[in-house]
Each structure stands twice: as C-alpha cells, then as structure tokens.
Amino acid sequence: MDLFESLKQKIDGKNLTIVFPEGDEPRILEAATKLNQEKVLKPILLGDPTAIKTLAEDNSFDLADIQIIDPNAYSEFDNMVDAFVERRKGKNTKEQAEKMLQDIDYFGTMLVYLDKADGMVSGAVHSTGDTVRPALQIVKTAPGNSRISGAFILQKGEQRYLFSDCAINIDPDAQELGEIAVQAAKAAKLFDIDPKVAMLSFSTKGSAKGDQVTKVAEATKVAQKLAPDVPIDGELQFDAAFVDSVAKQKAPDSDVAGNATVFVFPELQSGNIGYKIAQRFGGFEAVGPILLGLAKPISDLSRGCNADDVYKLAILTAAQAI
Numbered sequence: 001m002d003l004f005e006s007l008k009q010k011i012d013g014k015n016l017t018i019v020f021p022e023g024d025e026p027r028i029l030e031a032a033t034k035l036n037q038e039k040v041l042k043p044i045l046l047g048d049p050t051a052i053k054t055l056a057e058d059n060s061f062d063l064a065d066i067q068i069i070d071p072n073a074y075s076e077f078d079n080m081v082d083a084f085v086e087r088r089k090g091k092n093t094k095e096q097a098e099k100m101l102q103d104i105d106y107f108g109t110m111l112v113y114l115d116k117a118d119g120m121v122s123g124a125v126h127s128t129g130d131t132v133r134p135a136l137q138i139v140k141t142a143p144g145n146s147r148i149s150g151a152f153i154l155q156k157g158e159q160r161y162l163f164s165d166c167a168i169n170i171d172p173d174a175q176e177l178g179e180i181a182v183q184a185a186k187a188a189k190l191f192d193i194d195p196k197v198a199m200l201s202f203s204t205k206g207s208a209k210g211d212q213v214t215k216v217a218e219a220t221k222v223a224q225k226l227a228p229d230v231p232i233d234g235e236l237q238f239d240a241a242f243v244d245s246v247a248k249q250k251a252p253d254s255d256v257a258g259n260a261t262v263f264v265f266p267e268l269q270s271g272n273i274g275y276k277i278a279q280r281f282g283g284f285e286a287v288g289p290i291l292l293g294l295a296k297p298i299s300d301l302s303r304g305c306n307a308d309d310v311y312k313l314a315i316l317t318a319a320q321a322i
C-alpha cells in the first residue's frame with residue numbers, strides 16, 4: 001500500500017491537531033484545506049484571521065471549520081510566557097520571552113510543548129535554523145537521544161529509501177554520526193522501510209585514506225554497537241551501497257552493499273546536496289526533513305516545497321505523534 005495511505009489509516013479517527021505557523025502562505029492553506037476536507041487531521045493556522053480568510057477566498061480554498069489562532073490576540077499569552085521562562089531555566093528573561101514569542105515559530109512550538117497541538121509543520125517560508133531552533137530550545141530531545149537529525153524519505157514507484165542527515169548537523173563527529181545512523185534506522189521502520197544502513201563516504205572499505213574516511217569507519221562501529229540487530233556497514237561509496245554489481249566488486253562480504261535502503265551521509269553538505277540531486281535529477285519524491293530524536297513531532301519544510309509536500313509532511317508528522 002502507498003506509504004501515505006497507510007499512515008492515513010494509522011492516524012484515522014485520532015483527531016490529531018497539527019499547527020501551521022505560516023498560516024498566511026498559499027501552499028499551507030491549500031494543504032490544510034485538503035487535510036481538513038479529508039478529515040485526516042485537524043489543522044490549526046497561525047496568523048491574522050482576516051488576512052488568512054481573504055487569502056483563502058482569493059485562492060478558492062474552503063477553510064470551513066479550520067481553527068485560526070491570532071498570536072497577537074491570544075488570551076493565554078501570559079501563561080505561555082511564564083511556561084517558556086520556566087522551560088528555559090534562566091536562559092531567557094520574561095522580557096526576552098515576550099519578544100521571542102512574537103515569532104510564530106516560537107509561538108507554534110509552545111502550542112506543541114503545552115499539548116495544545118500534537119505537532120507542528122513550518123519552514124515553507126522560514127529557514128531551517130529559524131524553524132528548528134525553537135524546537136531545540138523548548139521541546140528538546142526525546143529520552144535516549146543526545147541530538148536531533150533531519151531525514152528525508154525518497155520515493156519513486158515501488159522504490160523507497162531514507163536519507164540522513166540532510167538538514168541539521170553541519171559536521172558531526174564519529175560518535176554523533178553513529179547516533180544519527182541509529183536514529184535513521186529506527187525511523188525507517190516507522191515508514192515501512194526495512195533498514196539496511198550504508199555509512200557513505202568517497203571510500204569503500206579502505207580504498208581511500210584520510211580523516212574523513214576514518215570518521216565514517218569509526219561512526220560505523222559506533223552505530224553497529226548501538227544497534228547490533230540492524231545491518232549497518234561502511235564506509236561505502238554510494239555506488240557500492242546501491243548497485244549490486246559494484247558491491248560485488250568493491251565490498252563482496254558486506255551484508256548491506258548493493259542492498260542499502262538507508263543512506264547516512266558523512267556531513268551536511270553532502271546530505272543536503274545528495275537528497276536534492278535525487279529529487280531534482282533522479283525524479284524521486286523527497287518528503288522531509290523529518291526531524292528525528294525530538295521529544296515531540298515538529299517538521300521543517302524545504303522552502304522549495306509545494307502544497308502536496310506540505311500535505312504529506314503533515315501526515316508524517318501526525319503519524320509520529322501516536
């Protein structure tokens with residue numbers, strides 16, 4: 001079954017609410033309208049209600065009973081400020097909190113933190129840093145996770161893969177990269193991908209030398225130790241990880257090479273470039289980034305997203321809430 005149909009079945013009837021801070025963005029309105037009409041989940045839009053309704057009318061989107069919250073007229077704003085200050089444990093004053101919560105991503109994240117929404121989807125307009133920073137500061141990591149990472153599902157026809165980290169950690173060390181790989185393997189299972197994890201490099205099993213290669217080889221050992229029941233191998237070049245005939249030549253003893261389904265990139269430059277090449281040259285649909293390791297589901301869109309990407313990421317985000 002199609003991934004999104006199966007995720008829709010999982011969340012069906014659960015009345016999950018997803019907050020969209022960028023409520024005055026047409027792609028968000030289109031996706032929210034569809035999610036609401038199909039009763040997949042309950043969207044909450046942030047912004048000026050009059051401006052949002054006018055924009056919806058201009059684009060023929062029927063918002064029906066979708067909840068709109070105006071952060072500038074939010075009756076529980078003072079409580080939100082107090083909860084934020086308490087959460088930040090001395091890192092931000094009340095005056096700073098009042099200012100920070102004018103930012104719709106901070107405001108939306110607080111709605112999730114305070115259980116007034118089950119998840120959040122933002123980033124159609126805002127950069128990843130601005131979207132994710134409030135989540136890191138307020139929601140923080142889930143138990144057992146020292147950091148978060150950002151994965152993409154890449155799918156085309158029957159093919160479905162997971163790429164990570166394509167969004168968050170700029171230059172992880174070996175320990176961090178190993179943890180990113182384990183987060184990716186766990187997430188793959190959630191999205192019906194049988195994880196076979198390739199730790200990517202420009203070298204296969206010592207064919208090249210250097211600090212960057214050593215880092216990936218060490219990260220492979222970290223990941224194997226953290227998740228001994230998951231097939232994880234590296235360091236592997238992409239062709240050795242993906243193409244059976246190349247795998248036979250370059251890494252004949254590997255249980256992952258040639259069959260990888262989860263691709264872990266050595267740092268963010270290659271991860272972010274890699275997923276966009278698969279998407280734009282390879283014709284794969286890229287859904288994400290899905291933030292892994294956060295205590296509550298919050299997702300960041302690429303600014304290049306369309307309404308269908310928003311719709312699908314909202315479903316993925318809601319599925320992480322159950």
Ligand SMILES: CC(C)(COP(=O)(O)OP(=O)(O)OC[C@H]1O[C@@H](n2cnc3c(N)ncnc32)[C@H](O)[C@@H]1OP(=O)(O)O)[C@@H](O)C(=O)NCCC(=O)NCCS
Pocket residue numbers: 091128129130132133136137141146147148149166167168169170272289
């Ligand atoms: C994610 C990112 C914004 C965080 O960086 P930052 O704002 O400089 O973060 P800081 O170092 O100031 O830390 C802010 C908080 O986040 C936490 N944090 C930072 N990175 C984290 C991570 N990967 N996992 C968990 N927590 C993290 C810090 O501990 C800190 O918490 P505190 O305020 O409670 O002490 C930054 O790593 C980044 O810009 N990454 C690249 C994003 C990007 O442009 N991607 C490409 C497009 S998708």
Ligand SMILES: CC(=O)OP(=O)(O)O
Pocket residue numbers: 123126127128166167272288289301302303304
């Ligand atoms: C994930 C990503 O690359 O986001 P953006 O395109 O918004 O920078």
